[in-house]
């Protein structure tokens with residue numbers, strides 16, 4: 001194993017001393033990045049196969065995004081929503097077109113956009129559906145990940161996300177993921193929305209059974225319940241479609257997005273919804289100082305251009321299939337299952353190995369950065385700009401690591 005060189009150690013020690021310990025990062029300190037490659041403070045190069053949890057689908061520091069960001073920095077960065085700016089109108093038009101929905105509300109972090117969707121669904125429930133005051137219920141699924149605020153962890157089933165953070169926000173019901181009957185049975189007259197990830201990324205790259213979203217859609221229509229998808233990680237090409245829900249051709253009422261919306265330059269998130277839903281927000285009902293700022297909108301418009309101009313959606317579909325096909329041939333005694341869509345892949349390690357971290361550590365030593373997710377799966381999610389040759393380079397190393405006993 002490589003020994004940890006001194007600059008790396010110094011930075012890690014400094015952070016350990018003054019930083020909050022709410023993460024357990026791999027022991028690598030990155031100082032430079034370009035495309036699919038990153039370089040650490042001791043001059044080692046790695047391929048980034050996590051892509052900041054899919055926030056850098058366009059690759060690190062994409063030149064077009066860099067240029068758009070610089071140009072906007074020279075014009076105007078923040079106006080607040082007290083005034084209009086010249087970038088936001090084009091941003092909302094673009095997102096509406098991309099989602100097929102009518103109206104768009106910009107925020108910053110993904111979690112804020114999820115909160116926005118929850119607020120919209122509740123108010124729609126009262127004003128449009130006619131649910132009695134303060135009785136609205138939203139159905140979510142087990143093993144979800146939608147963020148970390150108190151309301152959002154109120155519907156998490158991960159004990160660690162909740163432990164010590166109560167009391168929680170009421171009004172959420174949980175059903176198993178992939179089980180449309182359970183959803184149908186959980187709906188009451190107070191149900192206003194159903195919030196779901198088309199693929200559970202943080203949950204371990206869990207792909208629901210074929211036809212699940214289709215059945216969900218028809219159940220929700222029948223009961224006049226909003227169909228809300230969290231595409232923050234799965235959207236924008238990651239899963240081989242612009243939106244992962246397009247795999248089943250469904251039409252959600254609300255789409256939540258973030259992460260790659262700005263290609264890693266700046267936090268930009270948004271909620272797109274049908275007009276009837278979005279119009280429950282009237283002036284003063286909801287807002288954000290930075291949400292919809294011209295810098296974020298300009299970089300997001302360029303980030304969407306890159307996805308379209310460089311054919312990243314098709315690239316993700318083609319390379320993702322090739323990646324999983326090659327891993328499937330490996331027949332490693334330490335791999336239990338390989339799942340995913342597009343360039344989002346989860347490799348579940350066997351029960352007797354039980355922990356994906358040692359593989360990630362070895363991959364790091366081989367020059368491939370990725371992260372264990374939900375303890376027992378290795379997630380591979382490289383920037384979508386990765387070339388065939390770069391993917392081969394990674395696969396050689398991944399194959400070597402997956403064939404070796406991590407305990408030995």
Ligand SMILES: *Cc1c(COP(=O)(O)O)cnc(C)c1O
Nearest residue numbers: 109110111145146147230232233
């Ligand atoms: C990352 C993520 C979020 C939270 O986004 P932040 O920008 O970290 O607040 C919510 N939902 C999903 C599916 C995510 O992957």
